Amino acid sequence: MTLTSDNKATNTQELITATIDGIQMQVPKGTLIIRAAEKMGTFVPRFCDHPSLAPVAACRMCLVEIEGMPKPQPSCAIPLTEGMVVKTQMTSKVAEDAQAGVMEFLLINHPLDCPVCDKGGECPLQNQAMTAGRTESRFEIEKRTFPKPLELSTEILLDRERCVECARCTRFSEEIAGDPFIELLERGAKQQVGIATDEPFNSYFSGNTVQICPVGALTSSAYRFRSRPFDLVSVKTTCEHCAAGCSLRTDYRRETVMRRLAWEDPEVNEDWNCDKGRFAFGYLKTNRLTQPKVRNLDGNQIDALWPDAVDIAAAGLANAQGKVAVLLGGRLTLEDAYAYSKFARVALGTNNIDFRNRDHSEEEQQFLGSAVAGNHNSVTYKELENAQNVILVSFEPEEESPIIFLRLRKAMQKGNLKVTAIAPYLSKGLEKLNAEVVATKPGEEGKVLSGIDIVENSIILIGERAAAIPGLLSVALEVSNKTQSKISWIPRRAGERGALEAGALPALLPGARPVADASARSEVAKVWGVSNSKIPSEPGLDHSQIIKAAINGELKALIIAGLDVLDAPDPKLFSEAINAVDFVITIGVQENSLTRYANVSLPVAPVTEKSGTFINWEGRPRPFGKAIGSTNALTDARVLSMIAESMDLDFGLQIIEDLRMELSELGIWNGSKLEKPQFESKEIVDFKNDNVILSTWHQLLDEGAMQVGEEHLAGTQKSSVAYLSEETAKQNNLTTGDLVTVLNTRGSITLPLEIIEMVNKVIWIPFNSKDSKVKQSLGAKEGDIMLIEKGKV
């Protein structure tokens, strides 16, 4: 028997021969006994062992007999060596007794409160106490007790009595997340996991410790005592919160999602996910739209039946023919985005469609159309893991794509990777990647990128914020070509890459086909069963142009789907646009500030109530199935089909299979792509002393629309502070702890100041946190020039 491809085994395929339970086998040198035994079908009981964490042999549960060694040895920490003869509990009384002995010790202080423990029913301690323990306890005196639970953070609770001191949680926090905010404190019988006084376990990855804790010691405030494992139904799903594309396990009971866990996927999220993906699903039950609404003649919104609402929508659109546009958010599935893309062309006869409800540019569209859409050779997580050099541009991995952060950290720890960040300062996240920062003002990234030495075959990761900086994406492509380095675009929202592939842009049809390319149009028209002339040959308006056109009275109707005005590049203009058009259709899951402007508001299904596909930043399809079926909520595609039908069109996208079939019928496009962007950078103009450049990005946990209704999670958000360099602070007579106000003609934001080492003349503030909502308060974007003043203005 030969075992290979073990994840912890060394890369060299040098094999050694050893024997476990009388079976001789060849394994790659370095294979741990516990792993080899597992592969041959023998499960050695264990607690501290975890394939993604370094061995510690802390719990002693996995003892086996090794010939020639005086005492039983921990199989999780000892690699097989040439000629080694091992006997597990299957063939050795010594091993069996040793394991039973350890189990007895572990249970001495364990409360055995399985009936009220979250883990009861899926607990390794419970299970292994059955297989490797004795039936009756011999321990008769009082157990050690602790007050419970101990609040490690608002989200993570600890029942110390249940802990078996395996150190999985502390090792995860240190090794994987780089956030050693929990530690084993005290010693001896009092040893316990804990935090330092006033320093909660606020790690973006803290939820993983609940999942890997082999007992019920760590629980989440949100799920604690809510359900028993055996009452739950588990479905494999894909996270809707970001473009990482994590595989999740959604556990529901009586049609309500009770919790979500990471579903192991070695290619993508490995064993982990982030706390947003794990805990933020309260929005599914918050402000849900369930009933179509239409505006009656008095101007009031009233509940309507589906057929009526659909007919009114269709009539309104027919009225506005030629003067309609479609604004999408970045959170749609590939299939739904595709349906909008097709609907805009087939039903509305327009290319006025854009999924970018954030700062964007024509340069970005060209970048996406020429280098990202339809690229089947994009960077993958695996490539990041094996990379030597990664350059980050307008991209803060821990905040904007946490699984990329974890993968880069893994690569860095293996010792191969050097991360260079073109950023205004060395963030905590970048510090954990051991990154080198080239301190850069927003606006000068392009200049810096083309100026630094880049080794061939590096990888450039460029974030969606790059769209706000004129010329940057053009330079980045050039640099990538010149240095033969792959470039990958990292959007934040889960649906952006899918919407791009679906052609939800003014100059692109599905599959990276340029609208302006006649053969591209005819390919698509053929699959859609419409005449070539149905698809306009001129690119349409992008998001900002749509807004402008609406305000100028050039548009009559808007379809607005899956977006919140508060996320818009300019919420104020967005609101003006809505007020300016005659007819607004909103399609969405939740009620938000837009819904009340709608002439027709149509509710659709959230991810849990439909199947679909997200395309993650790698371009990897992440299909998922429906978890909850009883609500009968409709997909966006289905709603569009109904409207199309009412317009007497054969739209044909009723069910997911239709969509997937049509997408595969479209196939791969081998023709022309959009022109590579060649835009000029803007020089930063001279500015006055109290002027600074704005730098800002989303924090992973913030006031995002899909994080509502999760107070425990919200409690782990970072506090909102502004950063300035010492020099810039001094020039403005400011010091750490002062209140600083950032203002422009639109409004202001006031935050406590922290002075850090960073580039001069730049202020950094959070993009959408409690006291810092850049879009709502300032309508500004990264790179804008701001005024700063001391104190609250």
Added chain:
Amino acid sequence: MSVKEITAEHIEELEVLAAKYPVRRSALLPMLHYVQSVQGMVSPKGIQTCATVLDLTPAEVAAVATFYTMFKRFPMGKHHIGVCINTLCALLGGDDLWKELTETLGIGHDETTSDSMFTIERIECQAACTVAPVMTVNWEFMDSMDPAKLKELIEKLKTGAPVQSTRGTLITSISDSERLLAGFNDGKVNDSPDADDSMLAGLRVAKERNMTAPIGKGVR
């Protein structure tokens, strides 16, 4: 009782300690002693400060600070008195010493008198069994103690009369001792002999008879 603040000057001295080592975090134990010399304890703020200086998380520092019993998380009195309670000392009178001490001061293990003069602790073998029973005052040795000597010792410490370790060093305060433990030389290193005659007797005999440790299994 209010705990002394850690000031900028203290942080400077912590930096001195950190700079002594090729890997800064190696300085954590001396730094915790230093914090204890300033604060009479290791307070959460002290843990914070060490973490900031060494670029560790407070939890990492807390893990170390809570592991070692020499670091106190409550304010100590001016003097720290230890009584060895391990076997040899216990048999030779250590238990009586402990009884005497607790009764005299009216406090127990790891407790501090209300006048903030004394903190007492049951301590483990001090490797001074030849002069058992052993006590320590601010970690200076008091060899071959008995209850009468103990009473006298406490009286003197209370009144502030000069007290010397049985080995010579002048006793001042736990704060001074902690500073020394942190690695700041107090210039008194030669005030106490390393060992007295009774401690060296075994070695003398071994040398006379040319005895060496057996080489073989288990010896490297």
